[in-house]
Amino acid sequence: MLLIDDDALMLKYLSGLMQWDDLGISALLQTYSSVKALDLFKQEQPDIVITDIGMPQINGLQLADQFKRMKPDVRIIFLTCHEEFEYLKQAMNMNADEYLLKDKLFASQLEEALLKSMKALQQNAVQEARNSYQEDFVRNLDVLKTSFFKQLTESGGDEQAAVQYARRLGVKWRYPSFKMGIGHIQQSSLYGRYTQKDIELLRYSVYNIASEISERHEGISVFRHNGYLMVLMNYRNTATGTPQQDIQRYMEEVQRHVESFLKIQINFVCCMSELTLGGIAVANRRWQWERWQLFYENTDLLLWRWDRHCLLYPVPGSLKAYAKKVEGAVLEGAEGAVMKLLEEMRREASEKFVQPLEWIALCTELIRTLEVKLSVRAKDEMFYLSLDAAMSNDELIGLLRWRLSELMEQSKKPQQSKHSEPKLQAIDHYITSHLSDNISSIDIAHFLGFNPSYFSRYFKRLTGMNITDYMHRYKVGVAEQMLRNSDEKVEHVAAKLGYYERSYFSKVFKKYTGLTPTELREKIK
Template sequence: MYKVMLADDDYPVLELLSEEIDWEGMGFRLMGAHGNGASAWEQAQEEMPDLLITDIGMPEMDGLELTARLKELKPGLRTVILSCHDEFQYARQAVRLSVQEYLLKDTLDPEDLAALLRRFKASMDEERRAGWERSRLKALENETRDLRKERTIRNFVDQPLLSPEKWRQEAEEIGLRVGELSVLPAVGFIDRYAQVRERFSSGRTLRFAVNNVADEMLAGLELQGQHVGYDERTSLFLFAYKPSLKTNVYDQVREALRGVQSALSGALKIRMSFVIGTGCPDVPGLRRQLRELVGGTAQRFYLKDGEIAMKAPPEPAAGDLFAFYDRASTELREAIAGGDASVAEAAADYWIAQIGRERYGPETAKDWTLKLVLDLKLKLHSLAFGGLLHSADTLHKEIGDLDSLLELRDWLVGHLRAAAGSAGKAGSAAGAKRADVKEACKYVSRNLGRRIALEEVADHLHLNASYFSRLFKKELGVTFIEYVTRMKMERAKELLDQTSHTVGEICEMLGYDNQSYFIKTFKAHAGSTPAEYRG
């Protein structure tokens, strides 16, 4: 009997298939029915099925990743995908996992599955008669072809080239005739990778999907092209050709890459940008080109989404971006404090455009932007601007996943807009209705690092100090001095929570001259000393 595994988080579907199909009568043994892919994968490692019937969307591990994992262990596995209507075309077009059939859950009829099972059994019986081992080895060869091709190219790019002739032979085994033909390489980058990655259960599933779509598209071209997945977000394309004055291979390659873009967009809703190298007649030249394309992070950083560009020579070092840091920090802080998201976005766009004009190194640009955002978090009051950022570790991870200036711009603007939105509500959150009192609250938030006198703020608002004092108390129910103290103590909490500054340093950062007074004030506000609060 052939072994069948069911995986679907829809219990009624599992129940229907388990009870309505005469598995044994049709020559099958139902070895397991699982509510998620992880459970199915765990059993499969102990006992592999011959047939997998699985839903796409499941918790812990989805059906596409489950299928990919099982096929790595058993390339000849038969698979039936259960799909909702809105996933159907995606399932058919996006992930060519050698799935034998798709069934729509909306119209699922056990008799339809029974008919499939009869066909599967007949074909599996025929394979056994024709030689199961030969069939299995052939399937294994097909499934591992991409892995061998990837390993060959990665070793070629990343490892020392000890023998060009030996590598040429390895290249011929994966269908690349270097030397006999010239090769024009290109590198492709998945745009907005962090967002794309969230739509797939794993990086491996994403990589598998991209490989299959790209390979299928290139197979239909007259121009001989090979696709190799270099890593989860990067692909290499190698186009073999005979140099000729009659045809422009660069135009042909550009058109081929547009086709890849169209296929990936239609099938996977993925955009990819490309950099095209120069034609290489020999192995050392090809290796040099590939290393430059893969290592061209600066050019990649400044590509627009979906752009197809020629490889550009390295640009001379730009000036010192950090020379503009204080000015940018001040402008962004003031934009946020004003509570107008459009002003904050315009300020960010100005500085992103400055980076784009000067073409600073990607790491410099990201370090500069990260420092801006981290310092804004420290300088702006946590209560009024609580929407600004996540933890420093989260920010480091987020910015590390950004590959382009456009992504960096969106990341910065997203945090600034959230901060400006919080700032705009700061006065209201404190209970203020009058515009002048709201402005006073913002003034306090912008100046927490020094002593703030009532007369100073009244003068800023062009109000009599006594009148302003009475007005403030009436609006917020606390005196101006009480409000300032509360804001400073909340700021002290944030600094204690998120920095390694000493109590003395925090005391100075908040404009206090006397550390004992600061500790006493903090304890009255928080119920513990700063040291006790930090724990």
Template sequence: MRKVMIIDDDVPMLRYLERMIDWESLHLQVVATAFSSVKALELFREKDPDIVITDIGMPQIDGIELATRVREINPAVRLIFVTCHEDFGYARSAMHLQADDYLIKYELTTEKLMGSLQKASKLADESRERIDQLSFREELEHHKDQIKKQLWRLLSGKLDEQKVSQLLQKIGMRWEQPRFMLAAATVDYASLLEHYHYEDLDLIHYAFYNIAEETAADWAPVLIIPQEQAGKFVFILNYRPNLAVNIRKEFEAYLEKLREKIKSYLKIEMRGIISGELNGLGAIKTVHEQLMEAQQALYYKPWTISHLSDDAPSIWTVNDQEFKRYKDELLQANEKQDLSSLEAVLERMENYARTVMLKPQLYVYHLSQMLRSLDYEWNIQHEKEHLHALLPHIISSREALQLAKQHVGKLGGMQDRGETMKEPRLHEINEYISTHLAENVSSVSVANHLYLNPSYFSRYFKKIAGINFTEYVHRYKMDIAKQLFEQGESVEMVAIKLGYSDRTYFSKVFKKYIGISPLDYKSNK
């Protein structure tokens, strides 16, 4: 049974609310009442109610401030305001506190109060369920991640087979065969940053990991170990030899399927390299080192999924004298603010490094130094350190080149985004309105969001929608208002949620576009 607390400095009203409904029928119990905000805070700490019903206009501490304080004590408490104040300033404050309802006293009925309490109880249940599920999943996933990190330290360091077996059992796995196959996979960071930001890297790392595990579940119990560098993973397959099955081809097919899913769901590319057969746990460390060397050997080649081979290791050159000329050319192009020339220099530089087989670490060093020179010229700080930290982890020269070109394109506003970006589709505009419902959405704010000139956007919008932007926003919000009324929301709460400054203005707009007043619409439902 949920606990309820009622607060009102009008004692008769306090008693009226207490006797207004059958609390037990709603599985609720009034555990405290208070006519003083100061006393209410004391009782709140003592009784720990799940739902608070409070007046707003009270001496010493008003209901808004009181609600703010109880939320600081217990962020999960549900709030219902019952007040004689129709002032939209109060309603807006209630909205900011995510109150479940804002009820006007002279309009209050038993049915309205019961509806608000049922809504608050339901939201409390949903909130608790989400918190419990999230806490359980986070604890479980965190526990599994820690075990996998311990496993990898043992497998790639000082091996202890007994401890490995114990840790595997904790995550529900058993390695019963002495045969293994290893793979290493890395996201393509250039394709990732075409769609996301550096700050999203950990989130993409987690999404990649989940997709990899789901894909493996359809095939075989592959142990997937996330590496310290976000976007890198090791896959370990333990299997029983079978002459009728080519395990290496099966493993390759799994990685190809994973690659397709990553590209489809996340819009990014990946690369993977597969070992041959391994005998025993002791071979994992050595073979993983060989995979890393093989990745480097493929640095200047176009590849996605490859195999560890017995080819002779690559012979790298360390002759990097040519890069002084490239640096001079890059700075000259920069002085002219010529983006195409800057990109051309970067292309020639990568082509030279690939032709002479320059040691990858040297290519990365010079590329990073040149980009730092441009950053210095433009006094750019945003995201640059992310790029330089990422470059050494990239396993393809073309990928590094693409990242560099993306970075150059951001410098100094050299690209007029408003002219080069694709025209926005209506659903992108709707998405912006939906995420800013409680604000006064203007054509200027949307134009800025889309990097468009406001005048151009207004003309473009009327062309695709047939009406001006302001009228479109009102229509869009009124459709949502109808949905909210059908869910039992009050006029005050709907107006605030949709960003209107007062109830009267909102009612006029609603009647203009829907044909009847909000109260008539609610009563008809």
């Protein structure tokens, strides 16, 4: 607190008038100079100021004005010898806590004024805390909603508690019945307009569009979950209701707006079953298991019935033969033939209900083989993550069309980098084809037809590092892309890359990136 009065005796009287410690005021600053008062205020920033009004150089009203500019929430108590209306009017305009006359000042009056100021400070502090909490809550609302939905999909839990917590997040569920939809950005619609690095921003943009539209549709709430847009519609189950049509209309509106604003396509799978809140976890697990059954249902809004099943078959020799023809056509630069063959492959896979994971694996092998033969190094592993995430046969073929066209275009350009060295491309391909294996330099030497001892010297001369270091760098690069762009557990990522002890994987990962996998995940949240 700061006391200001140009009358030294009055200043001494004021400082002895109160038991300041009893009021919780331990730091009492005082000065008889208005100029020095400004310096003291700048340095100490007191919460309460008691100041005389009639002072030379700078009067109390002018001081208070400058204090308010430096600290808007400072509390001001004015002292004066004058009962002039103009002074009182100006003091009131400054929102002063009190206006006290010196010749009528008693300890009780000053204490009452101080308590009033301290109460106002407390109220301001409480309000600021509330505002800060509200700002933090709004800022973290999406994170809280995502965490909440993840809990729903993993366990279900106490339905009543879930409804109450959802209300705190601004989601009101009044009825026991739900419909669920899953939205997925069609990866093939990104290429040519966006890069894979834009995918997270696009997902968030889609979520924002869907959230805004949900405000116009009763009972609709949206969440983000593992890269998907999850839609829940809470509804009253009546004979006259049309919940299925309502959620479909909502999804179609989202599709139109996403295509209009972002120029990309979002596909939806809509569960036809009526769900309870606890049943959302069951539906999500079932969809994860059965989504490959829907792979050949090429539509942007698919109605999913749990009782519909189809048999899936291994990749036939005819499809592998088509892949060989595509490889030959790409090497010849015959783009028309490539596109025609891709259409035939699409039809063949669809008609024979080829197991999607095996079909995706064949497509991945085709691209990697061509990258080696054309000496075109993949920019990163993002494209392969897109292949793995393909939700339909049409999406998979769309990705192939884009990448094969890009490969044919890139193959026409001169390669300046040392990475155009064919043997290095072959080594990269071998490592990629054996990511989950513990391969050695001897394995690679045999693959290339080299003497193992000569190969070690040759590789060191080619790259400036030994093959073990190179393989770790290569795998860590793949691991970093997977950790950044998927929600897979660290253990699963490590196992896919041939590291079966998490501690060893973390040690290797930190050596080449400076962070452990967990630290990387925390950094990109």
